[in-house]
Amino acid sequence: MSYDGNCAASRTECPYADPTKKGTQVQCWLSGCHWCATGSPSCVQGTVCDSQRTGPEYDCRSSPTETLTPYECLHRGCSWCASNADFKCVRDLPDTPQTCLGNETLNCFPFPTINGVSEQQCNDQYRCSYCNDSTAENQCMRKECPPDWELRYDGQSCCQSPDDAVSTSDSARSMAARIIGGTDAAVGQWPWQVLYLYYNSAGQAATCGGAIIAPKIVMTAAHCKLTLTNAAFSGLEAGYIYAGSTVFLSGAQIKVAEAIPFPYYSNTLHDIMVLKLFSEVPSHATPLSLPMGEEPVPGMNCFLAGWGDTDPTTGFAIPLLLQEAQLYIPTAAECTSGFQTYDPAFQICANASLTPQSACFGDSGGALVCQRCSSCEWYAAGITSFVLGPEPACFTNEPSYYSRVQPYMDFLQENGAPAGDQAYSCDSF
Template sequence: NGQDAVPYSWPWQISLQYERDGTFRHTCGGTLIAPDWVMTAAHCISSTLTYEVVLGEYDMSSAEGPEQRIPVAADDIFVHPKWSSFCVACGNDIALLKLRRNAVLNDYVQTGQLPPAGTVLPNGYPCYLSGWGRLSTGGPLPDKLQDALMPVVDHEQCTQPDWWGSLAIRTTMICAGGAEQAGCNGDSGGPLNCQAEDGHWEVHGIASFVSALGCDTPKKPTVFTRVSAFEDWITIANNS
C-alpha cells in the first residue's frame, strides 16, 4: 500500500527472480551493493531454485529498455551462517549473491550505499521501502515499482509487549512503518532507504518479516534486518 515510485528513483533496487516452466518470476527484492554483488534476505533463497537478478527494472509488464538480466550461479549464493529458516525471529536474515558478470552502471542502475557500521536510526526517522510486493494482504502484485514512507519505530517501542515484543525483535533488526504503510509478500529482501543528513541515500534495512495476521496489522510494523549490524560479514563474504 504505497504508491507508484518515480521511475528509476531507486536505481539500486533489484528484482530477484527464480526459474519455473522456462520463465523467470519475481520472488523478492534486493539491493545492488557493488557492480557484481546483490544483498537480499536469506529467507528468499532456496537451494533448489535457479535465480537471476533483474536490474534497471520499473514496470514488470513491459520491456522498457534499461533492464539488465544477470544470472547467479548456485555456488555464488552466500546465506548468513547463523540464519535458520525455522527461526526468522532469531535474525541473520541476510544473503549475498555474486553476479555472473558486472552490472553496467548508468542512470537506471546504481549501487546502493550502506550506512556506517553500527548506525541506529532514531524513532520516527523517515525511510522508504521500495518493492513490487502485494498492494495489500492477499491483494494483487503491482507491475510498477512501489514505494512507501515508513518511519522507523525504535527498539524500545517495537519491543513493547503489545507491539512485537522482546522475543521477536533483536537489536540486529529495524522496525518501520505502521498500520498505514507496510511491506507485504514480494517486498522481502528489498531495501529500506533512508536519507542521510547530507542528502545521500543509504540502505539501512532488508525487508524480513511482517505479521502472520496481515501486512498492515496495527502495532506490528514491518521488520527489517539492520544492515549496519552485518557490515563485517558483508565485507568478509565480498572478499571470499
C-alpha cells in the same frame, strides 16, 4: 542569495565596500549584503544589522578567532554588519523569528528531537530559529533550506547535497496519501532496486526484492533462498535478478552465480544474504551505500520500495510498476510490543508514516533506506524480513521487521561489498 525578511519593503541600503561599484549584484554580495532584484534599493543589509547584536547566539563565526570576508559571511547564511561592535558576521535571528510565525516550516534536525533541544543547541544549527511557544514536536525550525542544501525526500527537513551520490529526487514532493498503500516510484529514484527471481522448494518461481551494493553484488534476505539441503540446491539454478528498471520483470536480466546466506540465519534472525552475479549490472543501476556505522534514529522517516503484494485480500496482486512507501522508525519498546523476541542488536522495525502502508509478500529482501543525518545520501538501514500476523498481515497496524544492516558489515565485505573509507553517525544531531 537572499534570506527570510531581508528583502521586505522596509529595508536599509547596503553600505557598499566599494561605492564606485554600487548597483552591481556581485559587488552587493562581496559587501556581504542581500540582493533583491525587484526592489529599491536592490542591495540591502540584513535586518539583523539594524541594531547592535552582542550575544554569542548572534555570532556567526565558528570560533572567536575565525576570520571571514563579507562574502564568506553571506554564503554562510548570515549578514555582514559593518557597524556591529563585537563581531561583523551576524546570524539573522530577528527578535520574533519569522520562521516561528509561518505555517510552512522545516525541522532543523533530520528527525523529530524526542527529548527536545535547548535554545543554544538550536541556534548552533545553520539558519535555525528556536520557537519557544511552538506546540509542534520540534521547536527548532527553519523557513527554507540554506544554499547548497535541498529538501529531504520526506519534505520535512533539509540536508546537504552529496557530491557523488543519489539524493532527493528533483521532483521532490509533498507527501500525500502514498507495498500496501504505496505509490508508483519515479524512474531513477531507487536505482539500486532489483527484482530477484528464484525457485522455491517446490521448484516454483518466486520473487523477492534486493539492493545492488557493488556492480556484481546484490544484498537480499536469506529466506529468499531455497530451504532445501545444499546438495539438493546445487542441482537448481540460483535464479536471476532484473536491474535498471521500475517495471516488473523488466530491465537487464543477469544470472546469479552464487547465493550466500548469513551462516547463522535462523527463521527471523540474521535474515540477510549476498547474491554474486555472473556479470555487472547496467551503469545506471548505481549501488546503494552501506551504513558505515550509521543507524537510523527513532522518529526518522525512511523509505521502502518493491514489487510486493498490494492487496492480499484478493489473492496476490503484483504491481506492474515499482512501489514506494514512507515508514518511520519507532522506538525499541514499540518494536518489542508487537514481537516479543525482537532483537534490537540485529533487527529494526518500521511503521507507516501515512497509513495504511506496509511491506508485504514479495517485498522481502528489499532495502529499507534512510538519508544520512549529515547529508542527503541514501544508505541501507535494513533488509525487509517479515510482517506479523496471519494473512492479510500487511493490512495491520503492526510494524514490519527488517534485518539491521550495520551488524553484518564484515559478512558483506567478505563477500564483495566495498569496504568504504569513511564512518558516519547521527550522534551529533
